[in-house]
Every structure is written in structure tokens, then in C-alpha cells.
Amino acid sequence: MRSPAIFPRDRFANLLGEAAATGSFSARRTARPDDLRLEVSGVGPIALPVPARQAKELCLIGRPAQFGQGEQTLLDARVRDTWEIPKSRIKIDKRQWNGTLRPVLDRLRADLSLPEGCELTAEFHSMLVYAPGQFFAPHQDSEKADTMVGTMVVTLPSASTGGVLVVEHAGQTATYRSSKESLSFVAFYADCRHHVRPVTSGYRVVLTYNLLLKGDTVAAAAGRADPDRAAELAGCLNDHFGDSDEPTRLVYLLDHEYTQRALSWARLKGDDASRAALIRAAAHEADCEVALALAEVHETWSTEDAEPWGYGGRRARYWDDDQEDEDEDDGSGEDGYELQELIESTTSLDCWLDESGEATQTSLTVFDDEVCATTPTADLSPHDSSYEGYMGNYGNTMDRWYRRAAIVVWPRRWSYAIRAQASPGWALNRLADLLQVGDVAGARDAATTLGSFWSVAAGVNGQHLLGRTLTVARGLDEPGIAAMLLAPFQIEMLGHTHAASLAQLAAHYGQSWTRDTVESWFGRDRPAHMSWQAQRASWLESLPAICEALREGRGAGVMVGGLLSAAAWTPLRDSAAELSRFPTPSHRHTALGELGPAVAGLLASTAILAARELRDEVVAFLCADNDDRLVCAMSALRAAHKNRRDMHREAGLDIVSRHCAARLATRLSQPARSADDWSIELPQGCHCELCQTLDAFLADKARRSFEWPLAEQRRRHVHSRIDQAELAVHHQTRRSGRPYTLVLTKTEALFAREREARRRDQTDLAWLGQTFNMR
Numbered sequence: 001m002r003s004p005a006i007f008p009r010d011r012f013a014n015l016l017g018e019a020a021a022t023g024s025f026s027a028r029r030t031a032r033p034d035d036l037r038l039e040v041s042g043v044g045p046i047a048l049p050v051p052a053r054q055a056k057e058l059c060l061i062g063r064p065a066q067f068g069q070g071e072q073t074l075l076d077a078r079v080r081d082t083w084e085i086p087k088s089r090i091k092i093d094k095r096q097w098n099g100t101l102r103p104v105l106d107r108l109r110a111d112l113s114l115p116e117g118c119e120l121t122a123e124f125h126s127m128l129v130y131a132p133g134q135f136f137a138p139h140q141d142s143e144k145a146d147t148m149v150g151t152m153v154v155t156l157p158s159a160s161t162g163g164v165l166v167v168e169h170a171g172q173t174a175t176y177r178s179s180k181e182s183l184s185f186v187a188f189y190a191d192c193r194h195h196v197r198p199v200t201s202g203y204r205v206v207l208t209y210n211l212l213l214k215g216d217t218v219a220a221a222a223g224r225a226d227p228d229r230a231a232e233l234a235g236c237l238n239d240h241f242g243d244s245d246e247p248t249r250l251v252y253l254l255d256h257e258y259t260q261r262a263l264s265w266a267r268l269k270g271d272d273a274s275r276a277a278l279i280r281a282a283a284h285e286a287d288c289e290v291a292l293a294l295a296e297v298h299e300t301w302s303t304e305d306a307e308p309w310g311y312g313g314r315r316a317r318y319w320d321d322d323q324e325d326e327d328e329d330d331g332s333g334e335d336g337y338e339l340q341e342l343i344e345s346t347t348s349l350d351c352w353l354d355e356s357g358e359a360t361q362t363s364l365t366v367f368d369d370e371v372c373a374t375t376p377t378a379d380l381s382p383h384d385s386s387y388e389g390y391m392g393n394y395g396n397t398m399d400r401w402y403r404r405a406a407i408v409v410w411p412r413r414w415s416y417a418i419r420a421q422a423s424p425g426w427a428l429n430r431l432a433d434l435l436q437v438g439d440v441a442g443a444r445d446a447a448t449t450l451g452s453f454w455s456v457a458a459g460v461n462g463q464h465l466l467g468r469t470l471t472v473a474r475g476l477d478e479p480g481i482a483a484m485l486l487a488p489f490q491i492e493m494l495g496h497t498h499a500a501s502l503a504q505l506a507a508h509y510g511q512s513w514t515r516d517t518v519e520s521w522f523g524r525d526r527p528a529h530m531s532w533q534a535q536r537a538s539w540l541e542s543l544p545a546i547c548e549a550l551r552e553g554r555g556a557g558v559m560v561g562g563l564l565s566a567a568a569w570t571p572l573r574d575s576a577a578e579l580s581r582f583p584t585p586s587h588r589h590t591a592l593g594e595l596g597p598a599v600a601g602l603l604a605s606t607a608i609l610a611a612r613e614l615r616d617e618v619v620a621f622l623c624a625d626n627d628d629r630l631v632c633a634m635s636a637l638r639a640a641h642k643n644r645r646d647m648h649r650e651a652g653l654d655i656v657s658r659h660c661a662a663r664l665a666t667r668l669s670q671p672a673r674s675a676d677d678w679s680i681e682l683p684q685g686c687h688c689e690l691c692q693t694l695d696a697f698l699a700d701k702a703r704r705s706f707e708w709p710l711a712e713q714r715r716r717h718v719h720s721r722i723d724q725a726e727l728a729v730h731h732q733t734r735r736s737g738r739p740y741t742l743v744l745t746k747t748e749a750l751f752a753r754e755r756e757a758r759r760r761d762q763t764d765l766a767w768l769g770q771t772f773n774m775r
Contacts, residue, residue: 008239009250009372015236016252016275017374019229023113023270025169026188028176033157033183035100037093040085040127046205049157049180055203058129059083065128068142081134082196085127092124105152105211108187112150113270115224118215120187122152130163130204136196138168143190143262149269150211155184160202167194170255171379178204187211189269191257193381216266217273218280225277233282237409241288246452247417249410251347251366252279253295253373255380257403260351265292272405275374279407280355287412291422292353293362295406297377300344301398303337303387337387337398339378347371349406352422362422364457377402417449424457428468435475443472447481458488466493470501479509483517491521491568492535495542499549499557507556511563518563522571540568540598541639547605561609568602569614573621580628583685583724589631596635604640607650619652623659633660634764641771648772657772664765673754677701678746683725690717697744698727706744707734715742728753 006014033048040046043057062083066075105120114120123145141151153165155178165176169192176186188194196204240250254272268276276292283290345368352360382400410418420427427450434443450457458465466489473482482505494502506514543564550557550564576595582588599618606615622633633656640653648654680698682691690710697706710718715733722729728750734741 007369007372008236009370012233012236012240012250013252013372013374015229015232016278019226019274019278023111024174025112025172025192025270026167026174026176026186027108027111028187029104029107029111029185030179030182031100031104031185033181036097036154036156036183038156039091041089041091046156048183049159050203050205052159052203055129055131055158055205058085058127058205059131059203061085061089062129065126067136067139079137079139082136083129083131083134085129087124087126090124090127104185108152108185112187112189113274114213115217115220115273117220117223118213118217120149121212121214122209123148123212125208125210128206128208130160130196130199130206132162132199132201132203135163135198138193138195140193140257141190143259144210145212146261147212147214147267148190148210148262149213149267150187150189152185152187152209152211154207154209155179155186156205156207157181157183158202158205160199160204162198162200163204164197165194166197167192168381169193170375189256190262191269213267217268218265218276221274221277222281225274225281227281230278230281230285233278234285237282237286237288241286241411247410247414247421247449249366249370249408249414249418251293251295251349251371252407252409253297253347253371253375253377254405254407255375256405257380257383258294258405260294263292263294263351263353263405265353265355265357268292268405276407279409283409288409289412289415289418290355291408293349293406293408294351295404296348296350297402297404298346298348299342299377299400299402301342301378301400302340303396303398304340339398342378343397345377347406349408349422352408352419360419360423360426364422373404377404380404414449416446417453420450421453421457424454424465425468427457428465428472431472432468432475435472440475440477444476444478444481447472447476447485451484454484455488458485463493465489467498467501470498470505474501474505474508477508479513482509483513483520486517487520489521490523491518491564492539494521494539494546494564496545496549499546499560500553502560503550503553503557506560511559514560515563515567518560518567522567536571537594537598540572541601543568543601544604544608547608551608558609561605562611562614565602565605565609565611565614569618572598572602576621576629576632580626583683585726588628592628592632593635595632596637597639599632599636600640603636603651603653604647606652607647610650615650615652619655622656625663627663630660630663637768637771654772657768661765661768661772664761664768668758668761668765672758673751675751678704678750680727680729680746680750682721682727686717686721688717690714691721694718694721694744698729698746704746708742708744709737709739710742711739715740718742718744 036048038046038048040058040061042061043054046054062085064075064077065080065082065084066073067080068074101122105122109118109120110116125144143149153176155165155176157179159180160178163178165186167174167176167186167188169189174188176184178184237250241248252275254268254275256269256272265276280290282288346365347368348363348365350362350364352362354360378400380402382402384401386399388397388399408418408422416427416430420430427446431443431447434440434446458469469485469489473485476482476485546564547561550561553560572595576592579588579591579595582591599622603615603618606612606618622629622636637653637657637660640648640651648657679701682695682698685691693708697703708718719731722731722744728747730745730747732743732745734743
């Protein structure tokens, strides 16, 4: 049987796995206790092995140890329960101790697969004492210095049991026990999860050190890189990229996790360094470029509940110090769930470092067919996870998020496009540099390569890119490319600071081109329901400031302002019309009232631009003989009254205010409802026989209640009409007999609502008279 084809990227990852060094993520060395002379103020010279008497004295002068969580430093005995001795009390004979540390650190360097030519140094961090029952829950150490790559724990000999140090990485677990006679040195990389099991008897006393790295690990590893293996890897790269006409890359996920602070070609850990050296050699041979990046991996797995052990349906776990190689992972994953199948995986990259070490901030999601790894992500420890239980049609899934480093490789011929996709801001700066030196043709050629992905790449940080894009689009002097560069942006990203550049661009490419660009920003295919789009409403409130800035550009600026205002009005009008069809009065009035400030902004813009035709259209819309429009009009007037009074006439606000005042006065002139008038108007809608009967009851001035035998579906329809219209009618089903009886009762809310409506109309009318000088 023919074996299945292996993708070039998978061969690439396999070759790198075969080339891995023999080091580990953690290592242990020992030394004689005579090599350490340690004195603690208040206790005196510490004897080795540490006697219980001195350990108790150390606890008395210690303080509860804190731990870091993100940017916080916390104190929680449920997470970390141990005593920390203040540094000021500790004195170590450094001359003798350094003589011991140097050779031990060099051996640990080799054990951790750090190349010769690099050096580990130890920076003292703390002295800890674990009394019986004390422990430290699973955690990762924070990197406390730029050059910190790991942690070293020096355990002093003592007659203690328990307190086992467990270190985990990439699906492997190492356990380290204290020695009763020797100093024990355990070193591990900072991204390794580790914990200390509870001490069962005696006292565990340790010194902890930050491991700092001197030298360049990748450069040092390059000297021992196998040229034949590099050539094989180069062949994989050539096969992966082929003769593609589209920009593509290969993303190789490294085994270790790095923070943005610690990410550096010179400080890659263990096998990451040797693999990075091989990848760089292969990339150069295949005429490719490389970058180092941080990767965030999100995986979604189907799960099954693990078979419970112990009592209560939960897995029981016991600390057994007689099992030297006990594996902490019982195979159940988080909270006792077993991972089954990988449903979906997403990898995003940020913080690129090129070979020179220059950093570029980016946010880029890469495709699965671009990603490979020697160590599967699922073998690593996630920094976060979330379980979704079974919900009928979906669920029983586990989402896990991981942080890894990655090396990104791409053909040199696609250098600009690949880096542009990773950082649109860098791409625009590069185009601006080419235009600055007069290389318009080169800038056009480079910009053309962006077409396949620019709509996604630029849309992520559009708010910060629009200004630069407007400038570059003008300099390219090519309308098609300029339109492509500007298409991804949304109108809400346009501010008054962009006005001058936009006016110059419009003058250069003309009105038709500008209209198409503006319409693309408004999103021709996107509905604009203003009550649901707070950003659009806010932008319309800022439109007068944009139009003021555009007017300073005169001819072209006024033309652009007119296009913006006209394009803004169409979706605003359509949104108001759609909101007017809401069946529930309170929701309808709230939504239409929220449109007011946006309408006010548009009217102010027409005044600034002297766009009288558009102003008259908006004014006519507000002055329709319709109570819903009155809500919107009053909201617009309240939002606009702070404008200069000399703009009221130009913005049509005087016409709108007179219309509102007249309509309010007409409503107030109607006599108040008499105390015996219980009639209610049923809004137009359904005309079925049920609604006709309901309408007859509601319109009856004298009738307050109605008992109506109805089947369930028919009752439900009547309930719906009453609730949607928010009628002052209480409706309840009396569940006796067949069919049940629907009991309708008109309530006193009918009168209270009308009193409140009249009071509101009087307040609005008085405000109009005071604000717009009406008599």
C-alpha cells in the first residue's frame, strides 16, 4: 500500500525534530554541602544538613511568600504556602560559593542544550522554607530581567520527606526530590510549569536563583549546524513555496514560550536555538527571509468526561513519594475531560523580529496550511482553557489557548507583501519612502502586490492608518491603486485631521472617483440601523467639525463635504423609516430619539457647506405630520440648540422648531380625557376577526372588562397584540371550563399615561419657546 503523501511543511518539521540536540527542559546536579557557607541574621550559621531546630527558627523570622499573577503580586496560601526569609538577613560566602556555582552552571547549560559559547549566570532571588503541609501550586515563573531564561532551585540537604519539585514541559514531566546529604541544583526554563508538592515531614529549605544568559544562542548553534540537514530543509522550503503567484509563508512553531520582553534571536532556549540556526541556514540557501515572532494558538477539541475514580464521581489524586517517576497527568485534561478530536485551530502572530533584531508590531492570523511544528501544541500547557458542556446540538468541547514562539519564513521575492500583511503600517511607511525619493513606479509595483489581502490587513488598525493611506494614495497618482488602498476603511474612521489630505486627494482624482470611495466607506451592502450602531451615530455628531475643516480647503473640500453629507443622509433616513415600523411604542420612541443627535450633526453640516437642497430634504423629513417624527425632531433640536444661534436658520432649525411647536400646541388643545372615557385605540396591523373583536372592546368608552372564551393559540394572538402595543389592558387567563377564558381589564394606567404625555408636551413647548425665541 502506498503511504500517504507528506506535505513539505511536515517534512520540514520532522527534519528539525530529528536534528534536535539531546538536552532537556530541566536538569539536576549535586554538590557537597561543605561548598556552601550560609548565615542568617537572627539564626546564625546554617548547619548542613539543616536541623529541624534551625528550620523552625527560620520560619519564625520568615514572612508568607507572595506570587505574581500578570501585573499583580498576590498573597494567597491556597496557591503558595511557604515562608520567605528577607534578603537583608542572608549572607553567603560568595568566594567559596562562586567556585562551586561556575562549574555546576556550565554543566547545567549543557544539560539544557544551550550551546558552547554561551554562559549561564545565577542571580540570587530568595530563600524559602517549606514546613510540613506547605506547598506551591502549579505555575510559571515570570522573567524578572531581559536576559533571564530560567530558574535554578538549590535545595539544602535535610531530613525531610515530600516537597517534591515537579517540572512539566511539552507533555513530559520531571520530578526532583531533596537529598539528605548533598546540595541539589535543579535548573529549568522559565516557561516550564512546575509545582512543589506538600511537605509530609521535616522542613524543605531552598535558595532560588534567576538564570541569566550571556551570549547569542542561535549564533553559537550555527557553528555546529549540519550543512546537509540545512540543504534538506532548503529543499522543503522550495517545495512548499513552489512558483506561487500569491504571497505565502511557512510558520514553524518553536517549543518554548517567550514574553515580548524576552523574545530575542540571541536568547532562544534549548532545541529552539539549534533549530533556529538550521532554519536560518536553510532560508539563506533557498533565497528566503526569516523573522522571529510570538504566536497565540487557539485550539478547540471535542471531549468526553473521563471515567471517575474515587468518591463523588471525581478523580482522586494522592501524593505518593515512593513513586519516583510518577506522572502528574492522569490523561484527563482540565477538570477530568479527555480530549478527543481537534475541531479547529487558529494561529495568530505578533511582535516580529527580523534577523537584525528590528521589531515590528503586527496582528496577523495565518492559515493552517502555512503552520507546522515538531511538538504538537496539545502537548504543551495552555495558558487558558474553557469547557463548553453538551447543549443538545453543540458542546462537549474544550477551548485551549497557548503561547509559543514561531519562526516565519518566506521567499525573498515576496518580502514586501509578506511584511506588509504582517504590518500594514510598515507597508505604508515603505511606500511613502519610495515616493519621497521619486520612485513612483516602484511604489506602484509594491502597492499592487497588496491587493489580495489589503482589505483584511488594513481593516484591523484602520483608525491609525487612514491618514497615511490618504497621503500615499495621492502620491501614487494612479486611481485604481489608490481606490484599492482606501477601500478597506470605514467612514467612522474619518476625522477632522484627515480633511486636508482628503480634499487634496479629491482634487487630484475628481468627483466621480471621490464619490465611489466615500460610498465604499459607508458600506453600500451594510445596513445602517443607527440605534444599533453607536459608532456611526457618534461619527455623525462629529461631521460638522469634519466639514469645517474641509471648507477650509475650499473648492474640493466643500465638494467632499457635500458627498459625505449626502452619503450619510441616505442610511440615516432609511434607518429612521425602519425604526418607525417597530410595533412597541416605547422601543420605537427610544430608538428614534437616539437618532436626534445624528440628525442634528447632519443639519449643522449642511449649514457649514451651504448645502440647502440636502438641508431642505432633511427638514421636510422631520416636519412630516407624524408623531414618531416629532420624537426624532425634538431630540435633534435639543442636541443642536448649543450651536451658534446664527446657524439655526441656515441649518433649518427654525423651521423644525416652529413645526414642533405647532404640533405640540395642537395636541395640547385637545380636551383632556374625561374620567368615564375608557376608550383605547388599537394600532393598525392585523385585521383578523380576533383583532376586530378586540378593537370593538377597546373602542367602547364605557366598557372596562371583557371575558372571552378562546383556545390557546387564539389567546396567544390577543396577548401578543396587547403586549406589542403596550396597551393599558391587563390580560389573564381563567383556567376553568373549555376553552379557557381570557379576561381583559382596562387599567388606570390609561389616564396616568395621558397625564404624563400632556405634561411632557407642555415642557417641550415651553423649552422651544425659550430656546428658539417663540411667542
